[in-house]
Amino acid sequence: MRRLRLFVLTVVVGSQVIAAESRAAGPDFDRFFTAKALRIDLYHTGDAKEETYSLDEARVEPYWAGNPRNLLDTLNLGSCILRVFDVGTNMMIYSRGYSTLFDEWKTTEEAIAGFPRTFHESLMIPLPKAPVQVRIDTRDRRNVYKTVYDLVVDPADYHVSTERRFADVRVRQLFDGGPSSNKVDVVVLGDGYDQNEMHKLRGDAERLLGALFDTEPFKSRKRDFNVRLIETASSESGVDEPREGKYRNSMFGLSFNTFDISRYMLTFSTKVLQDIVGNVPCDAVILIANTKRYGGGGIYNLYSAGCSNNEFDAYVFIHEFAHAFAGLGDEYYSSQVAYNDLYPKGMEPWEPNITALLDTAKVKWGDLIPEGTPVPTPDDSSHAGAVGAFEGAGYSAKGLYRPCRDCIMFSKRTVPFCPVCRRAIERMIDCYTK
């Protein structure tokens, strides 16, 4: 029962929140935080209609790799936003948009039928010096945030664990751009590589990272990145393919057929993932699966995953990383997906590269559309390569629009990012580096 006393649940009313936000321009990192991280692990349970959170544990991790000059998230991407308030001053001192496995799950047939599931989630914030209120808001069907969870944590509480897990992992620094407070810290992990396949993991990682950093804007901004490979061996080689009846005991539990989509390969074992990446500075996680089969996935601010021995593996690696790192949406509309009504009619998607075009005079990438370009833009050769608003995006042939005829978020090929996607990626790199 002691634990319940120490983690006091509270609910904040809207008016208090607005007051806190208006005062919170550029919180001073050193006033509120130390250089380590506070990790809060939660279980997130529910179906399409209802969701609840429960606390798993709170821990101190050795590294917080974010940008101390940029504590408040102004990009407004993701299905959720985490906000942190200093209890003593009621100031908002940290915020971060992100997406979750749960938010994809809740649009599936099973969730709509009322079958609940549980997902593990970790929140990482810089380690506060004093008690903080941690609040999660999620977007509703009208794209309006509603508060779904509140927790007060005192970092001095002796129930906040300081033990290190997997502290003996082998880390190989592949690029060293400089201090993690000025860089995007990427952590690459292999899944389904056994003891004898560590050399293969190194080779796959170097080849796929080579393809990523050969692609703009990553190519010009390579100095803004640190890349570390954590070499963990799996007990068995390969990853799960449930439809084939193939199950492998791999370190991170990647599996095809996520949400019953053949090529969708994700893992729900995010606790062990976080336990391992917590040993190095980490802003973005990339999982490489030791599999020839085509597939992958990427969740904004969680991780990206892709195959390693397939003719499309470089495309998957770059495309999925763009989902996870920059919150880009899929611009294609021809493939089978698990979601029902992922983008409700009449709502503007939060993804920076998809629009519902609710107002043709105010396209969110309108400053990149040359004057005289018709909006919507006809999908013909006279507009090849131009920025406009082309119908067909976000798994829907009608009612959603993409910026260009082609982009790596549209075609299943290593074509360049369109100018809108390129700018969204650059803005995200700036958040970590400027």
Ligand SMILES: [Zn+2]
């Ligand atoms: Zn694009």
